[in-house]
Amino acid sequence: MLDLEVVPERSLGNEQWEFALGMPFSQAISILQKHCRIIKNVQVLYSEQTPLSHDLILNLTQDGIKLLFDATNQRLKVIEVYDLSKVKLKYCGVHFNSQAIAPTIEQIDQSFGATHPGVYNAAEQLFHLNFRGLSFSFQLDSWNEAPKYEPNFAMGLASLQIPHGAMVKRMHIYTGNNLQETRAPAMPLACFLGNIYAECVDVLRDQAGPLGLKLRLLTAGCGLGVMTDAKVRSLERSIFFGDSCQDVLGALGSPHKVFYKSEDKMKIHSPSPHKQVPSKCNDYFFNYFTLGVDILFDSTTHLVKKFVLHTNYPGHYNFNIYHRCDFKIPLVIKKGKTLISYKSISPQIMHLCLSIQELLGHPMEKPVVLHRSSSANNTNPFGSTFCFGLQRMIFEVRTSCICVALSGIRMYTVCIKL
Numbered sequence: 001m002l003d004l005e006v007v008p009e010r011s012l013g014n015e016q017w018e019f020a021l022g023m024p025f026s027q028a029i030s031i032l033q034k035h036c037r038i039i040k041n042v043q044v045l046y047s048e049q050t051p052l053s054h055d056l057i058l059n060l061t062q063d064g065i066k067l068l069f070d071a072t073n074q075r076l077k078v079i080e081v082y083d084l085s086k087v088k089l090k091y092c093g094v095h096f097n098s099q100a101i102a103p104t105i106e107q108i109d110q111s112f113g114a115t116h117p118g119v120y121n122a123a124e125q126l127f128h129l130n131f132r133g134l135s136f137s138f139q140l141d142s143w144n145e146a147p148k149y150e151p152n153f154a155m156g157l158a159s160l161q162i163p164h165g166a167m168v169k170r171m172h173i174y175t176g177n178n179l180q181e182t183r184a185p186a187m188p189l190a191c192f193l194g195n196i197y198a199e200c201v202d203v204l205r206d207q208a209g210p211l212g213l214k215l216r217l218l219t220a221g222c223g224l225g226v227m228t229d230a231k232v233r234s235l236e237r238s239i240f241f242g243d244s245c246q247d248v249l250g251a252l253g254s255p256h257k258v259f260y261k262s263e264d265k266m267k268i269h270s271p272s273p274h275k276q277v278p279s280k281c282n283d284y285f286f287n288y289f290t291l292g293v294d295i296l297f298d299s300t301t302h303l304v305k306k307f308v309l310h311t312n313y314p315g316h317y318n319f320n321i322y323h324r325c326d327f328k329i330p331l332v333i334k335k336g337k338t339l340i341s342y343k344s345i346s347p348q349i350m351h352l353c354l355s356i357q358e359l360l361g362h363p364m365e366k367p368v369v370l371h372r373s374s375s376a377n378n379t380n381p382f383g384s385t386f387c388f389g390l391q392r393m394i395f396e397v398r399t400s401c402i403c404v405a406l407s408g409i410r411m412y413t414v415c416i417k418l
Helices: 025-034 105-112 244-252 352-360
Strands: 002-007 011-013 018-020 042-045 054-061 067-070 076-079 087-091 094-097 119-121 126-131 134-139 168-172 196-205 210-220 232-240 257-258 284-288 293-297 304-310 328-335 338-345 367-372 385-390 393-398 412-416
Touching: 002 168, 002 328, 018 076, 025 054, 025 067, 076 367, 105 134, 134 412, 210 304, 232 244, 232 304, 244 284, 328 412
Parallel strands: 002 087, 196 328, 304 412, 393 412
Antiparallel strands: 002 011, 011 018, 042 054, 054 067, 067 076, 076 168, 087 094, 119 126, 126 134, 134 168, 196 210, 210 232, 257 284, 284 293, 293 304, 328 338, 367 385, 385 393
């Protein structure tokens, strides 16, 4: 049985690890993988039809804990303990829930002190006792008589007379005073771990097509010193097609991984002279996992050839390898030969395929079907995806939900994966 410390508005954990509000989804997965012998039977729950409308959930069924991640930024928003019989809980080093201590209303009052009057939800028959960043729900359906309360007290908040021995049914940890209105906080300093993260990525372009990327980066101080003295710093960097390896390294630092391409499945769709030229050496990617960005370099010139921006949609082949890239891509809307305007799109836009066709006023060409399999991996449980060419970019589209991806057709290309 896990023995965990509750920190309102911050975290649930112990001396070895903690789930902190604002933590990226991938870091929570890393904790679960590292402690898989202790934390078992974990479920990943998400909506296939509307992945941006419902929270992304990690359900620790053996321990009675749910981690709710915001669907948009994929940071931890709420920690819910829905079965207190499966876990030990303490506050300020003192247990208020264990095999020997029952989480009654009296025990909660003794451990956490006074708070505002509770709220009674008649539909759920639950009494909610709220502290800042922490709430407890008590089940009332076992009562012999209806709860007594003053309906006009404190602008409608119910002041109930709770019987002795009422037990906690659920506990929530969140930020702010209202669980229903809470949002995922900014990523805490302890989660940076010496990495840089992309707050947003803007695709730079002219009327002809994409030119490069402008990245707004977040980093925290590292090295000698106390962590509490560190601050999150924001900086901007721009990278363009044709930049050298040294330019990219100077702007973004060393990549997390360098990947050499063994094959080019899209080469058949290039102009005919390029199809007939055998590759003497392989192009290579700089993989920046925490930025959600890949940068492809030409093997001969060692100049930037392609950008890949990942949205980390649940159910995608590369899910949980990259952090979500919060990009903005300006699309040029033309009517005849006249430039109308620019329309910015982002990972949050739903039904993107239809939206793009409506903006451009004509249907897109038939897509290229991409099967992610090779001699080393002949099966892909996630199915194939469609690749649509549009304004010198390629949109990769999952067949299981309506969303899009991009890749270029000029000398240098942009590829955006959704």
